[in-house]
Amino acid sequence: MRLSARAQAMSPSPTMAIDAKSKQMLAEGIDVVNFSVGEPDFDTPEHIKRAGMLAITEGHTKYTPAAGTLELRKAICAKLRDDNGLDYKPEQIVVSNGAKQSIYNAFMVLLDPGDEVIIQAPYWVSYPEMVKLAGGVPVAVNTDESTSFKMTAEMIKAKLTPRTRAINLNSPSNPTGAVYTARELEAIAQLAVDHDLIVVADEMYEKLLYDGAEHISIASFGPEIKRRTITVNGMSKAYAMTGWRMGYCASETVYAKAMADLQSQTTSGPSSISQKAALEALTGTQAPISEMRTEFDRRRQYMMERLNRIPGFAVKVAPQGAFYLFPNVAGTLGMTVRGRQINTADDLGQVILEQANVGVVPGSGFGAPDYLRFSYATAMERITEGLNRIEALLREAR
Numbered sequence: 001m002r003l004s005a006r007a008q009a010m011s012p013s014p015t016m017a018i019d020a021k022s023k024q025m026l027a028e029g030i031d032v033v034n035f036s037v038g039e040p041d042f043d044t045p046e047h048i049k050r051a052g053m054l055a056i057t058e059g060h061t062k063y064t065p066a067a068g069t070l071e072l073r074k075a076i077c078a079k080l081r082d083d084n085g086l087d088y089k090p091e092q093i094v095v096s097n098g099a100k101q102s103i104y105n106a107f108m109v110l111l112d113p114g115d116e117v118i119i120q121a122p123y124w125v126s127y128p129e130m131v132k133l134a135g136g137v138p139v140a141v142n143t144d145e146s147t148s149f150k151m152t153a154e155m156i157k158a159k160l161t162p163r164t165r166a167i168n169l170n171s172p173s174n175p176t177g178a179v180y181t182a183r184e185l186e187a188i189a190q191l192a193v194d195h196d197l198i199v200v201a202d203e204m205y206e207k208l209l210y211d212g213a214e215h216i217s218i219a220s221f222g223p224e225i226k227r228r229t230i231t232v233n234g235m236s237k238a239y240a241m242t243g244w245r246m247g248y249c250a251s252e253t254v255y256a257k258a259m260a261d262l263q264s265q266t267t268s269g270p271s272s273i274s275q276k277a278a279l280e281a282l283t284g285t286q287a288p289i290s291e292m293r294t295e296f297d298r299r300r301q302y303m304m305e306r307l308n309r310i311p312g313f314a315v316k317v318a319p320q321g322a323f324y325l326f327p328n329v330a331g332t333l334g335m336t337v338r339g340r341q342i343n344t345a346d347d348l349g350q351v352i353l354e355q356a357n358v359g360v361v362p363g364s365g366f367g368a369p370d371y372l373r374f375s376y377a378t379a380m381e382r383i384t385e386g387l388n389r390i391e392a393l394l395r396e397a398r
Helices: 005-009 014-027 046-057 070-084 099-110 126-133 153-157 182-194 253-264 272-283 287-307 345-356 380-394
Strands: 093-096 116-121 137-142 164-170 198-202 229-234 247-250 372-375
Touching: 014 345, 046 272, 070 093, 070 247, 070 272, 093 099, 093 253, 099 126, 099 164, 099 198, 099 229, 099 247, 099 253, 116 126, 126 137, 126 164, 153 182, 164 182, 182 198, 247 253, 287 380, 345 372, 345 380
Parallel strands: 116 137, 116 164, 164 198, 198 229
Antiparallel strands: 093 247, 229 247
């Protein structure tokens, strides 16, 4: 039997792999603290759940237009206008089965074989894989603490070639929590306009900001960058709706139509029930977002302080968004922990899972091999327990 070259070249998500392993251990009766997956531990707010249940009882259980219902696309237009200063029409909105599908759709309609996409490293693990699935070539711009995990227009310019088609932008960032300033975004926007590049802007974590950080959509810097931008967002993080699978994108009509057509031939469109819930999320009370953000900030500060006390760990740049910490663990390399020598962050992650029963994600999957990613989207008592276990384990190191 033979798999396609495309399938053979595809790498599985390390985040999902660690999460699956952690859940398998839990099923076996092992008490695992799981810091691996980016999923809010909060339940979906009650008014949103009620809207979903009402959709079922009222019979909203049929196919919808491939791009999503008109009422939801209108609500998304209102959200983009009010929150982001962006003016779109419903025919420029495509609702998908999660923001991941929205990004995948974008690359599928943008890229021809060999087209290059600039991606900031550290990056979300799925960006390069989706580019490759679409026939493109991911080109990493390496960042670190010295650049606050952000790429500059100059760094991007140094990577441009005649094959460069797009820039993938993620702010706030997974895995680092980096948030771009207006000045930084404006410079990148001008570069994209000057070189006629498309920007795929993943703004999934826009509502989860700390320390006075402000989210700004790159498409808001004028009509030239707006027509070159595909803005992606969704309901999963801000509204604790990961399982509802609701994402969307906004773009010029030519891109939106192509993505809707692609979607019509793949998934046929998003869930009718989830769309009713998403409509309520956007138009109903936004109070739960503030409550979650306040709790996430409390956990962020606590976890950052605790990680900096663990031997060999260093959080040098405080994340300003999302719900991840990305400590540099290069200081642990060469240590021996319970008879196992730590040569890579992957080794460290495996030892922490096997010896401390704590799931973390090695940074190699994010293009940053000397780091680990910790999600603080879990209850404070579990955060405390997990960090106690890791600290105790690492204090045994020699």
